[in-house]
Amino acid sequence: MREIASSELFMLALTLVFYIIAVRIQHATRMRLFNPILLGIVAMIAFLKLTGISYETYMTGGRYVDFWLKPAVVALGVPLYRQLSAIRKQLLPLLLSELAGCVAGLISVVLIARGLGATQEVVLSLAPKAVTAPIALEISEAIGGIPSLTTAVVVCTGIFGGMAGFRILDMTHVHSPIAEGLSMGTAAHAVGTAAAMERGDRYGAYSSLGLTLNGLLTAMFAPAILSLLGYVV
Amino acid sequence: MRLLIQIAVLLAFLWAGELVVWLTGVPVPSSIIGMLLLAASLRAGLVKLRHIETVADFMTHNIALFFIPAGVGLMNTLGIIADQWLPITGAVAGSTVVIIAVTGWVHKLTRRAVSNHNHPAHKPLTDKKG
Numbered sequence: 001m002r003e004i005a006s007s008e009l010f011m012l013a014l015t016l017v018f019y020i021i022a023v024r025i026q027h028a029t030r031m032r033l034f035n036p037i038l039l040g041i042v043a044m045i046a047f048l049k050l051t052g053i054s055y056e057t058y059m060t061g062g063r064y065v066d067f068w069l070k071p072a073v074v075a076l077g078v079p080l081y082r083q084l085s086a087i088r089k090q091l092l093p094l095l096l097s098e099l100a101g102c103v104a105g106l107i108s109v110v111l112i113a114r115g116l117g118a119t120q121e122v123v124l125s126l127a128p129k130a131v132t133a134p135i136a137l138e139i140s141e142a143i144g145g146i147p148s149l150t151t152a153v154v155v156c157t158g159i160f161g162g163m164a165g166f167r168i169l170d171m172t173h174v175h176s177p178i179a180e181g182l183s184m185g186t187a188a189h190a191v192g193t194a195a196a197m198e199r200g201d202r203y204g205a206y207s208s209l210g211l212t213l214n215g216l217l218t219a220m221f222a223p224a225i226l227s228l229l230g231y232v233v
Numbered sequence: 234m235r236l237l238i239q240i241a242v243l244l245a246f247l248w249a250g251e252l253v254v255w256l257t258g259v260p261v262p263s264s265i266i267g268m269l270l271l272a273a274s275l276r277a278g279l280v281k282l283r284h285i286e287t288v289a290d291f292m293t294h295n296i297a298l299f300f301i302p303a304g305v306g307l308m309n310t311l312g313i314i315a316d317q318w319l320p321i322t323g324a325v326a327g328s329t330v331v332i333i334a335v336t337g338w339v340h341k342l343t344r345r346a347v348s349n350h351n352h353p354a355h356k357p358l359t360d361k362k363g
Contacts, residue, residue, distance in 0.1 A: 019298045036297045041304035048308060055309050062302035068292070069299040073264035074247045075289035076296075077271030084276060093343040101336030109328035118320035122313065126324050130332055133300045138262030148306030149313060153325055155304070161329045168330055174337035182340055187332035190296070210336070216269070219261045 006053045011061025018043040035191060037133065038155050073134045080212050087209065094182065098210065101186045102217040105130050106225045124231065125149040127222050129157045132189040135215040139222055143231075154189070161188025162195040177202040185210025239288035242280065246271045 004010065022039035048058055059066070087094060106127060113123045125145035128136040133154045140150035165184045174180060177200065184192035185207035193211055197204035250267030253259070259266075274280040292299075307314075314321060 074267035078289035097340035105332040113324035116320035179340040
């Protein structure tokens with residue numbers, strides 16, 4: 001029984017089944033706390049802990065899904081292309097606000113984490129926390145963080161930003177679909193974009209632009225900013 | 234056949250991204266470079282949407298699935314999270330507030346400056362409706 005329940009085929013199938021169930025639960029409840037990533041990961045870990053199967057054994061099947069992570073990031077080039085003409089019209093304000101948000105985010109996350117006593121590997125894992133998980137994972141790996149910890153904090157960031165984002169924008173008196181959408185995507189990636197989408201398509205379109213641009217800018221600037229703040233990456 | 238071609242195109246762009254990283258040693262993920270090369274090639278007309286669209290939309294709509302295996306690796310870092318919960322939650326919440334406030338404000342200010350510069354008579358920030 002043990003062999004058949006930990007085979008690579010079973011691990012692969014279970015990953016797909018948990019993901020499908022998680023998506024269904026979110027569609028049914030419409031609660032951002034029931035994020036498919038969060039639910040899928042929690043269900044899988046619970047199963048593995050209960051059955052005593054190690055992560056290494058899980059990955060004999062999980063690696064078939066993991067392989068497609070990089071091609072999926074490449075595929076984001078298609079929505080990016082579709083938004084190019086909107087981006088070109090507004091290039092300067094979009095780039096300046098993205099750049100400011102990206103740099104302020106990187107500096108604040110490092111300073112707060114360090115101030116509260118985080119170890120170096122935790123600081124490096126937290127650095128790309130605002131960007132969409134596939135990109136954050138790649139950055140975390142490149143700068144010497146713990147990729148699985150990065151995935152966890154990325155999901156938590158998305159849920160927090162998605163729930164609190166519009167309240168923060170109200171308090172700072174920012175009221176335009178472009179600025180609000182952009183901020184949601186920049187700070188809280190796909191989960192923030194889902195929240196923005198509920199307010200309207202324009203909010204959603206600029207939010208997905210924000211998540212794409214911040215992913216790119218963070219990938220480009222994280223190593224330099226971390227070295228300025230005294231980390232060897 | 235159409236889907237196979239699209240998958241091959243997607244993998245070719247990832248490989249091109251890896252080639253750029255291998256040749257230049259830039260510290261940017263190969264997948265990000267592949268994404269930029271894909272957007273640029275679509276823009277330049279080297280690749281048409283019909284060569285990539287179906288597979289790309291399928292993958293981006295289900296992108297959550299692809300990072301479940303990496304996230305399950307969390308089971309090996311539960312100890313770190315228990316030890317460092319305060320800096321982790323503090324930095325996540327604090328920095329998210331900073332990003333939202335800074336991005337929103339800078340956009341508001343630069344947009345006003347740019348539209349005043351281009352059209353002095355045009356009233357800025359009139360796009361209240363979504």
